[in-house]
Amino acid sequence: MEKEQVIVVGVLLKDADEVAFHYSMEELGRLVDTANGEVISQMVQKMERVRKESYIGRGKLEELKNLVLETEADTVIFNSELTPSQIRNIEAEIDAKIIDRTSLILDIFAMRAKSREGKLQVAYAQYEYLLPRLSGQGSSLSKLGGGIGTRGPGETKLEMDRRLLRLKMHQIKEELAQVEKHRERIREKRKQNGVFRFGLIGYTNAGKSTIFNQLTKAETLEEDQLFATLDPTTRKMKLVNGFEVLLTDTVGFIQDLPTSLVAAFKSTLEESADMDMLLHVVDSSNADYMKHIKTVKDILQALQISDIPVLTLYNKKDKQHPTFIATEANDMETSALQVNFQDEMRERLLEEVKKIWIPYFLTVKASEGTKIAFLKRATYISKMDFDEINETYQIRGYFSGKERL
Template identity: 55%
Template sequence: MLVEREKIILVGVILPNKTEEAFWNSMNELYSLVKTANGEVMDELTQKLERVSQASFIGSGKLLELAELVEMHEADVVIFNSELSATQVRNISKVVDARIIDRTQLILDIFAMRAKSKEGKLQVAYAQYKYLLPRLSGQGTSLSKLGGGIGSRGPGESKLEMDKRHIREKMYDIKAQLTHVEKHRKRIIDRRNTQSVFRFGLIGYTNAGKSTIFNRLTNETTLEEDKLFATLDPTTRKIRFEGGFHALLTDTVGFIQDLPTTLIAAFRSTLEETANVDVLIHIVDASDPDYLQHETTVIKLLQELEMNHLPTLVVYNKMDKAPATFVPDRPEHLLFSALNPDAPKIIKQRMIELIEKNWSFFTMDLSEENGKELAQIGQQAWLTKLEYIENEACYRIEGYRPRKESTND
């Protein structure tokens, strides 16, 4: 069944603190966000200002122009490429006959669409309520009116206060559920951490190709789409190497610039699994003209999430579509196309190098009667040499394993 797409008008303001190129990149991203949310952009309105209007964000003349655009296109929703205050929403709604939302609400809406796990859904619901609470008074006058008439006087609450109290109760309830879910996830992570498995985490700007790379390396089928936030809930799978050795690979939600502060907490939890990795693999879309800004956004968010200390390999993906002028920005990098038939082999080779760099070299002799332990050692350590010494009736092993175990021999 075809779902009718809502008609959208985009509104953006060019301010002195942003270059025109950065502004248009941000507007293009807003367009992509609308596409992801299954909306259809009918038109866009832009204005150059020294500062935004506290009352209506854009100037009064532009506001009337916006009202005419909405009427002409019979638009359902107007989306501003910045966060709006409750007052601004209320004042714009008096003039413009359409639903008024901002970039933050749009991102929250997409997160709500994409969340699949219980924790993901709870985190998004909490972020939505947190965003809505201070803005309730801007959602139309009906919310703030008293009931009026018999039965509504005395100790009764206004509709607005009831809504606020209801939302606070909901948030309290969600927080309690999240605490329970987080404890369960922490137990899983702690159990995994005792298993001496090397862990990689895929991070990167949204739509950089993380899920495609994840699928090619693990033979999984997580959602691969040319849409923003195709993956929201983190997924961890085994990645197999030669000789029975395996590591763990976690795919995560895509980063985005101007990420709503209400979503930083949701991000923190979805990235919790990645915070426990040994090495981050930062995927960058080399074909995107704004790739440097995307890299900066990811690095800045990693700092906010206190994950910038982790060793990181930057993989410049989609090199088959990259311009001839492309120049890698990071010293530790790999030029790559996930669709190349040799892609898994190329990236696995680099992963092995990273394992050898971050684990400790060891050598040991294993007696013939303990030969059964070989398979187990091969799963938990990366072996570079394995030979049978006949005159000593033992196996000579060389390889790499977690540093914490390197003192055992």
């Protein structure tokens, strides 16, 4: 499939962090790659504030117009969210498709969504984004020939009026409410089973899916691309002595995640709220790992789930960045591709379970087979001795505290 030719544009504001800005532009390039585009040129303008009419200055707009003609670019992508009037004004000058960072991320989510809920959430976020951008788009009809920014419900955006769009959004909300009820029932069932739940979270492309696959032998999508995983996946996982826990892989976080997406994916992200412990995967080979950690913490704060215990997994230790320093209190440096990764992780995760669950000691009669079976299923048994004289088992272990032993 031929790649779309893209020019990326960014504005470096006077008081902005220049290193963070350049990293953000680099990340925009990776987003373009994920959306099957190819960055053929980059334009950056230093300004005190963005221009209200066209985001970039008049001179730069003229320069961009010439660059599009010269390179025959299909698309121009801005590294910030543009207002509807800015998009219209830029489109009036430039003969190419004009989209912004938000639209690009929405487009990637539309590509990646596989479950019914994921597709509905993306559709809702796209409609919400498109609603204020419907008027005055007649001039850009000829520029939307498909590709980046037009996937998912975006394909029909120009055929819809606001009334129809709002009706669609209302229908999606009703469908999502049904899906959420179903998800809630599943979560309640898991809680009743008393199984310890680990949730993988982290910045997009930190290596969550690789870790998930290594530990559960599942086959979720593993790619060196942003947002390779969109829909949460839960699998059983055996720790030491065959003790079973649940592990959930979730959507990756990203800086400047569109507000509409955070809102739309709240129920998916809230899957993390029902975890006993979060495994925060950090790519320690990435120079901007500290910013990634902050982004994840900010989103957890926004979702009001920042009080769950966290084990920070500094992944890719074999490729650690020269400036890397471990900063989190409860952490582990590892690499999902090292030979002894699974054994090390299983031992460490069991230690974390023991920190959170409550220790117990019970004497159980040998004849109480049902109770012994329950303890094996719902608790972690660390020691089990048989007393031949009394025909009883002395059982030590850990349990969640929700069950009656």
